[in-house]
Amino acid sequence: MNAREEVRAWIAAHWDPDLPLGEWRRLLLDSGWAAPSWPEEWFGRGLPPSTDAAVAEELAVAGAVGPPLGAGMGLAAPTLLAHASDGLKRELLPPTVTGETTWCQLFSEPGSGSDLAGLTTRADADGDEWVVNGQKVWTTSAHHADYGMLLARTDWDVPKHHGITYFVLPMKQPGVDARPLRQMNGYASFNEVFLTDARVPAANVVGTPGDGWRVALTTLAHERGFATMRRRRFDPAGGWALREASAEADEYFATYSWYPQRAGRPDLAADVAAATARRDDPVARQLIAGLVARQRAHDWTARRAQAARSADRSPGPEGSLGKLAASDVARDAAATHSLLAGVAGTLTGDDGLLGGVVAEILTSVPAQSIAGGTDEIQRNIIGERVLGLPKEPAVDRDVPFREVLRNPGRSPT
Ligand SMILES: Cc1cc2nc3c(=O)[nH]c(=O)nc-3n(C[C@H](O)[C@H](O)[C@H](O)COP(=O)(O)OP(=O)(O)OC[C@H]3O[C@@H](n4cnc5c(N)ncnc54)[C@H](O)[C@@H]3O)c2cc1C
Numbered sequence: 021m022n023a024r025e026e027v028r029a030w031i032a033a034h035w036d037p038d039l040p041l042g043e044w045r046r047l048l049l050d051s052g053w054a055a056p057s058w059p060e061e062w063f064g065r066g067l068p069p070s071t072d073a074a075v076a077e078e079l080a081v082a083g084a085v086g087p088p089l090g091a092g093m094g095l096a097a098p099t100l101l102a103h104a105s106d107g108l109k110r111e112l113l114p115p116t117v118t119g120e121t122t123w124c125q126l127f128s129e130p131g132s133g134s135d136l137a138g139l140t141t142r143a144d145a146d147g148d149e150w151v152v153n154g155q156k157v158w159t160t161s162a163h164h165a166d167y168g169m170l171l172a173r174t175d176w177d178v179p180k181h182h183g184i185t186y187f188v189l190p191m192k193q194p195g196v197d198a199r200p201l202r203q204m205n206g207y208a209s210f211n212e213v214f215l216t217d218a219r220v221p222a223a224n225v226v227g228t229p230g231d232g233w234r235v236a237l238t239t240l241a242h243e244r245g246f247a248t249m250r251r252r253r254f255d256p257a258g259g260w261a262l263r264e265a266s267a268e269a270d271e272y273f274a275t276y277s278w279y280p281q282r283a284g285r286p287d288l289a290a291d292v293a294a295a296t297a298r299r300d301d302p303v304a305r306q307l308i309a310g311l312v313a314r315q316r317a318h319d320w321t322a323r324r325a326q327a328a329r330s331a332d333r334s335p336g337p338e339g340s341l342g343k344l345a346a347s348d349v350a351r352d353a354a355a356t357h358s359l360l361a362g363v364a365g366t367l368t369g370d371d372g373l374l375g376g377v378v379a380e381i382l383t384s385v386p387a388q389s390i391a392g393g394t395d396e397i398q399r400n401i402i403g404e405r406v407l408g409l410p411k412e413p414a415v416d417r418d419v420p421f422r423e424v425l426r427n428p429g430r431s432p433t
Contacts, residue, residue, distance in 0.1 A: 035084040037259025045118040070330035088119035124165035143172035162198040162211040186232035188224040205383035282384040284353025318345035340398040347389035
């Protein structure tokens with residue numbers, strides 16, 4: 021029996037929509053089918069990564085619920101598997117799989133996004149705890165996450181990449197203040213997070229103190245492949261587990277409901293042309309055909325990146341190529357919608373073009389080429405790793421971080 025047949029038989033024997041969602045996911049976890057590519061000793065089955073997608077398909081065919089979507093399964097779990105102590109893995113992986121705990125990524129700061137290793141949030145040892153002070157920004161879902169994947173500087177006397185530590189920060193404590201930021205598309209899905217004497221147990225260091233950059237690279241490598249999230253619909257009248265999964269998906273996608281729009285929605289170009297009576301206009305037709313052709317070509321690039329991951333090759337330059345391609349398509353789509361719609365495309369609200377979706381696209385697309393590493397940074401990666409061009413010049417890479425010139429207010433003490 022191959023893995024697909026085996027999981028099909030397992031689902032047929034065990035799936036019960038009347039179970040509480042947590043109980044069903046616990047069964048899935050204990051069986052090793054929640055994440056079959058994880059090692060056998062850590063809730064998986066040691067199978068190739070492609071098995072994860074096959075199992076997700078089988079669960080969907082059976083109408084059964086899988087593990088939750090989001091930064092927990094997508095970013096935190098693979099990072100913990102690669103670097104965390106056995107104690108942390110035992111404590112944190114099960115509730116992440118069952119969806120009882122949710123995560124956010126506390127990496128970017130007001131002065132450190134692309135130059136992430138220049139971060140200045142600090143953590144100081146205090147007995148068997150660390151005390152964290154600083155500010156993060158752009159933190160998606162920080163306002164309801166249980167844990168944050170936190171990067172903080174713990175040593176100021178070594179070069180910037182060597183003094184960073186990776187922590188699991190409990191978010192629900194007095195020293196953590198997450199304030200939602202309103203975006204130009206009207207949503208508020210990320211936050212600025214102020215950390216004032218926030219406490220982290222010493223046992224929550226992932227890897228070892230000072231080795232956080234290496235750990236962060238694992239998270240970032242998974243982030244480049246984490247962009248596509250497909251929503252599955254669960255029948256809220258179909259049983260307890262389905263009702264809970266449906267409510268969980270509603271809450272989750274409230275944060276991400278504009279993400280399809282940030283990808284430009286090339287699929288809507290023909291509808292925009294119809295709504296603006298330009299379907300028979302040869303210029304409009306040419307624009308749409310060009311856009312759809314580029315989108316199909318870029319889709320194949322994305323599939324090559326997916327195939328690389330399924331073939332057990334760690335995500336590398338294919339991820340950067342795919343991400344850059346997605347930015348190009350998004351910008352192209354926004355330009356096409358604008359040319360087709362003219363000023364009508366800027367009207368927001370239900371009475372705007374296509375119910376306001378076009379306006380939402382135009383104000384969401386800029387995020388595509390920033391989130392998860394900007395286009396320029398992807399080009400640097402492609403230049404250095406694919407084309408073998410010289411490394412970008414840097415003056416701050418080999419000196420103690422304390423001596424690196426920074427803006428006032430970002431000093432170590
Ligand atoms: C929707 C969204 C969600 C996000 N969610 C999270 C999250 O959950 N957690 C988190 O930690 N972060 C998150 N981010 C932050 C994101 O990772 C950063 O915005 C991104 O890395 C860019 O950093 P920055 O905004 O500081 O821009 P900067 O780094 O200040 O860049 C400004 C400009 O300078 C260019 N630039 C910078 N350095 C170079 C260089 N070396 N060569 C050429 N050009 C350069 C950039 O390309 C950009 O055009 C999110 C961002 C978005 C848009």
